Amino acid sequence: xxxxxxxxxxxxxxxxxxxxxxxxxxxxxxxxxxxxxxxxxxxxxxxxxxxxxxxxxxxxxxxxxxxxxxxxxxxxxxxxxxxxxxxxxxxxxxxxxxxxxxxxxxxxxxxxxxxxxxxxxxxxxxxxxxxxxxxxxxxxxxxxxxxxxxxxxxxxxxxxxxxxxxxxxxxxxxxxxxxxxxxxxxxxxxxxxxxxxxxxxxxxxxxxxxxxxxxxxxxxxxxxxxxxxxxxxxxxxxxxxxxxxxxxxxxxxxxxxxxxxxxxxxxxxxxxxxxxxxxxxxxxxxxxxxxxxxxxxxxxxxxxxxxxxxxxxxxxxxxxxxxxxxxxxxxxxxxxxxxxxxxxxxxxxxxxxxxxxxxxxxxxxxxxxxxxxxxxxxxxxxxxxxxxxxxxxxxxxxxxxxxxxxxxxxxxxxxxxxxxxxxxxxxxxxxxxxxxxxxxxxxxxxxxxxxxxxxxxxxxxxx
Amino acid sequence: xxxxxxxxxxxxxxxxxxxxxxxxxxxxxxxxxxxxxxxxxxxxxxxxxxxxxxxxxxxxxxxxxxxxxxxxxxxxxxxxxxxxxxxxxxxxxxxxxxxxxxxxxxxxxxxxxxxxxxxxxxxxxxxxxxxxxxxxxxxxxxxxxxxxxxxxxxxxxxxxxxxxxxxxxxxxxxxxxxxxxxxxxxxxxxxxxxxxxxxxxxxxxxxxxxxxxxxxxxxxxxxxxxxxxxxxxxxxxxxxxxxxxxxxxxxxxxxxxxxxxxxxxxxxxxxxxxxxxxxxxxxxxxxxxxxxxxxxxxxxxxxxxxxxxxxxxxxxxxxxxxxxxxxxxxxxxxxxxxxxxxxxxxxxxxxxxxxxxxxxxxxxxxxxxxxxxxxxxxxxxxxxxxxxxxxxxxxxxxxxxxxxxxxxxxxxxxxxxxxxxxxxxxxxxxxxxxxxxxxxxxxxxxxxxxxxxxxxxxxxxxx
Numbered sequence: 027x028x029x030x031x032x033x034x035x036x037x038x039x040x041x042x043x044x045x046x047x048x049x050x051x052x053x054x055x056x057x058x059x060x061x062x063x064x065x066x067x068x069x070x071x072x073x074x075x076x077x078x079x080x081x082x083x084x085x086x087x088x089x090x091x092x093x094x095x096x097x098x099x100x101x102x103x104x105x106x107x108x109x110x111x112x113x114x115x116x117x118x119x120x121x122x123x124x125x126x127x128x129x130x131x132x133x134x135x136x137x138x139x140x141x142x143x144x145x146x147x148x149x150x151x152x153x154x155x156x157x158x159x160x161x162x163x164x165x166x167x168x169x170x171x172x173x174x175x176x177x178x179x180x181x182x183x184x185x186x187x188x189x190x191x192x193x194x195x196x197x198x199x200x201x202x203x204x205x206x207x208x209x210x211x212x213x214x215x216x217x218x219x220x221x222x223x224x225x226x227x228x229x230x231x232x233x234x235x236x237x238x239x240x241x242x243x244x245x246x247x248x249x250x251x252x253x254x255x256x257x258x259x260x261x262x263x264x265x266x267x268x269x270x271x272x273x274x275x276x277x278x279x280x281x282x283x284x285x286x287x288x289x290x291x292x293x294x295x296x297x298x299x300x301x302x303x304x305x306x307x308x309x310x311x312x313x314x315x316x317x318x319x320x321x322x323x324x325x326x327x328x329x330x331x332x333x334x335x336x337x338x339x340x341x342x343x344x345x346x347x348x349x350x351x352x353x354x355x356x357x358x359x360x361x362x363x364x365x366x367x368x369x370x371x372x373x374x375x376x377x378x379x380x381x382x383x384x385x386x387x388x389x390x391x392x393x394x395x396x397x398x399x400x401x402x403x404x405x406x407x408x409x410x411x412x413x414x415x416x417x418x419x420x421x422x423x424x425x426x427x428x429x430x431x432x433x434x435x436x437x438x439x440x441x442x443x444x445x446x447x448x449x450x451x452x453x454x455x456x457x458x459x460x461x462x463x464x465x466x467x468x469x470x471x472x473x474x475x476x477x478x479x480x481x482x483x484x485x486x487x488x489x
Numbered sequence: 490x491x492x493x494x495x496x497x498x499x500x501x502x503x504x505x506x507x508x509x510x511x512x513x514x515x516x517x518x519x520x521x522x523x524x525x526x527x528x529x530x531x532x533x534x535x536x537x538x539x540x541x542x543x544x545x546x547x548x549x550x551x552x553x554x555x556x557x558x559x560x561x562x563x564x565x566x567x568x569x570x571x572x573x574x575x576x577x578x579x580x581x582x583x584x585x586x587x588x589x590x591x592x593x594x595x596x597x598x599x600x601x602x603x604x605x606x607x608x609x610x611x612x613x614x615x616x617x618x619x620x621x622x623x624x625x626x627x628x629x630x631x632x633x634x635x636x637x638x639x640x641x642x643x644x645x646x647x648x649x650x651x652x653x654x655x656x657x658x659x660x661x662x663x664x665x666x667x668x669x670x671x672x673x674x675x676x677x678x679x680x681x682x683x684x685x686x687x688x689x690x691x692x693x694x695x696x697x698x699x700x701x702x703x704x705x706x707x708x709x710x711x712x713x714x715x716x717x718x719x720x721x722x723x724x725x726x727x728x729x730x731x732x733x734x735x736x737x738x739x740x741x742x743x744x745x746x747x748x749x750x751x752x753x754x755x756x757x758x759x760x761x762x763x764x765x766x767x768x769x770x771x772x773x774x775x776x777x778x779x780x781x782x783x784x785x786x787x788x789x790x791x792x793x794x795x796x797x798x799x800x801x802x803x804x805x806x807x808x809x810x811x812x813x814x815x816x817x818x819x820x821x822x823x824x825x826x827x828x829x830x831x832x833x834x835x836x837x838x839x840x841x842x843x844x845x846x847x848x849x850x851x852x853x854x855x856x857x858x859x860x861x862x863x864x865x866x867x868x869x870x871x872x873x874x875x876x877x878x879x880x881x882x883x884x885x886x887x888x889x890x891x892x893x894x895x896x897x898x899x900x901x902x903x904x905x906x907x908x909x910x911x912x913x914x915x916x917x918x919x920x921x922x923x924x925x926x927x928x929x930x931x932x933x934x935x936x937x938x939x940x941x942x943x944x945x946x947x948x949x950x951x952x
Contacts (some may be wrong), residue, residue, distance in 0.1 A: 173744055204758060218757040245754045248747065255746045256754035259737055260761045266733055266795075267726075273795045276720055277782070280789040281636055283718045284711065291708045291719035294681040295667060295700045298723045318738070326743040332729075332736045332802060335795055 031162010371435025461477025494625010619650025771837025834898025
């Protein structure tokens with residue numbers, strides 16, 4: 027901890043603190059972003075205090091363990107940082123914050139059921155932080171928020187609670203996290219960061235912090251709202267393009283064209299980037315990020331309709347998976363009601379133990395509502411309970427006697443399926459629905475399944 | 490010309506014909522795609538006859554000249570091919586078609602004012618070709634059409650007119666052109682082709698033709714409709730992403746965020762592809778391609794709404810440029826009515842002499858309707874007449890005494906503008922509107938202009 031608040035020092039003085047790792051960083055919120063952020067800074071040699079309201083989370087970390095076993099490299103980093111004394115976790119925010127040169131806010135910013143951004147975690151954290159920061163502290167917002175939220179919502183809260191002025195008494199910057207769950211540490215080491223401070227000095231200090239300690243490139247944005255617009259724009263690019271792939275898929279199914287073949291063909295052109303159709307989009311970012319921008323758009327009288335429609339298209343894909351299941355079962359003379367349906371994969375993306383807004387929850391609840399009996403298998407959740415249902419311990423257990431198999435996540439294990447063997451385990455004739463483009467439709471049909479896939483050609487069109 | 494129709498020979502026999510360049514190819518339609526296609530095949534050593542209904546076009550080619558001086562490499566290729574006797578052009582379709590082993594259809598497929606695909610040129614060409622092809626001829630459709638058009642519209646016409654059966658008596662395949670105007674020859678040499686024949690033998694022969702003679706990679710699609718879906722999907726990807734950039738631009742203008750800065754920041758992430766906002770989208774492909782797919786979607790009961798909305802967003806951008814012009818003039822106390830407005834660039838993209846569906850036509854007509862006096866300058870059209878208006882011979886002539894400058898095309902010449910010098914030529918105080926993101930807003934403001942740019946931050950928000 028420096029004797030004078032970092033924000034009152036020159037950028038040269040601060041750089042020297044960075045060089046000696048003489049900074050204390052407090053990470054608020056030790057979830058999938060906050061914990062690796064804390065670990066990365068600790069492992070760079072800075073003193074890091076992680077704060078979380080959940081005592082169990084804190085205990086695990088202080089024992090040197092990661093609770094995200096699907097994040098390669100994180101467990102080792104935590105173990106070493108705790109052992110070296112660089113990282114410790116606490117629920118005691120009142121001792122942690124006043125000791126910090128930097129407070130990094132990494133709390134979730136979800137949307138409520140009416141799709142309105144719920145900033146209560148971030149505003150709540152900022153109320154607490156504002157009360158406790160020392161003069162010269164720099165507050166960094168890594169949580170994803172709409173452009174303008176740092177300037178118009180967070181800065182006033184911090185000023186009100188601290189009685190200090192942002193940009194002169196304390197620093198404030200956005201550095202929205204840009205990491206992809208399942209590869210957070212890898213991303214934090216290589217993906218450039220985007221920093222936008224509320225004034226140039228603030229931008230400089232925070233950009234230097236990430237560059238010096240984490241050894242990553244930094245894109246210097248003009249201000250926090252630009253930094254947040256960058257974060258949203260890059261994620262909405264993905265959400266809209268996945269929706270576009272889904273829109274093509276729905277039409278190409280009708281036209282008897284294989285969407286995966288189309289996308290593969292397009293990918294041979296230099297100015298195309300492939301995105302694939304599927305059961306929908308899950309996770310902490312894409313399903314919510316649009317609404318942060320839409321909300322600012324509504325306030326500004328300029329709604330981003332394309333972004334909104336894309337979200338709606340992606341949100342409806344679970345229903346399409348249910349339709350395909352009904353169609354495929356119909357082809358073998360069965361109904362959803364009374365059928366045993368094996369669900370392969372519920373995680374929102376491959377090789378991750380995460381169900382946040384996974385579209386498969388809606389597929390499962392929809393099929394259950396229609397009278398199916400579900401047998402779920404997901405290698406990340408074997409033996410656990412998800413959506414109130416027990417997860418089988420093996421693929422075979424889930425498939426045994428099934429009338430239909432629905433592939434919901436493209437886990438590596440499911441890419442190696444022996445379809446003929448699988449078919450023998452089912453209650454033939456059986457159906458197979460691939461919501462993740464990993465099964466070859468011809469092979470599935472040859473193995474004896476009535477096959478449907480999102481965006482795939484129906485090989486039995488007379489049915 | 491082979492003695493037996495190529496389509497009746499084995500693929501091995503045909504390969505040997507390719508090796509010896511013993512094939513006669515007839516290109517129907519000698520426009521921006523047909524002419525380079527004819528030249529490429531001729532320069533590979535095949536015998537090529539180019540057919541066009543326009544005698545002037547034919548004369549130019551037979552004189553060894555290209556009429557597309559904005560296509561690097563094309564003029565030399567035509568000169569050499571005509572000199573070597575490999576390429577000749579004719580209006581005499583009745584002698585050309587019966588001599589051909591391959592007929593490549595390269596006629597335009599525009600949309601009518603109600604945005605319905607107008608396939609009359611391609612169906613007309615196919616009626617003529619059907620009447621005249623010899624047995625064993627292979628017809629290749631390079632024109633862009635909706636998926637299913639080759640199977641359901643073109644094949645029946647060719648069969649009816651020829652009295653032969655497609656897929657047994659003659660070949661038929663789609664090989665949609667994938668080239669970008671201004672770099673057609675470069676693209677034809679490097680961008681993989683997509684070939685989908687109406688049966689595997691047909692796919693094979695046509696794929697081998699492009700691979701052997703043009704030395705390009707070929708993506709083998711299952712059928713013509715898949716090949717056409719690939720062509721449309723890759724272009725709609727661009728159209729939708731440009732619309733998304735425009736949607737962001739409209740909102741970020743309101744939020745005081747610079748869209749170019751945002752996109753530059755996003756581009757530092759591995760899974761983002763930058764597209765830029767602007768005055769809209771022109772050219773022979775993007776403004777029309779969506780409607781070919783929408784039309785098939787309407788027939789199939791599955792409208793691609795995202796694609797349609799994207800098109801509408803891009804179509805409205807010229808109006809936004811007019812709004813920005815009005816705003817910028819307002820800032821210097823002037824109205825569009827009575828103002829002298831210099832239009833820099835009318836071509837639909839940089840370094841190309843092409844006005845097809847250029848959004849600048851709507852910007853110009855809108856400004857004229859509102860009472861502006863336009864002075865157009867475009868280096869590709871210097872001294873010509875466009876939109877019924879004379880184009881100035883120099884930048885200076887257009888700008889002299891102007892109240893406002895509107896940049897409509899990102900020609901290289903306009904990227905080197907000396908804004909201070911420019912401002913001195915205008916009738917100060919003057920406005921500057923950049924519809925192509927090539928001017929630095931701070932520099933424009935510093936030079937004394939009231940500046941507006943599509944998606945740019947307004948630097949005088951109190952105005």
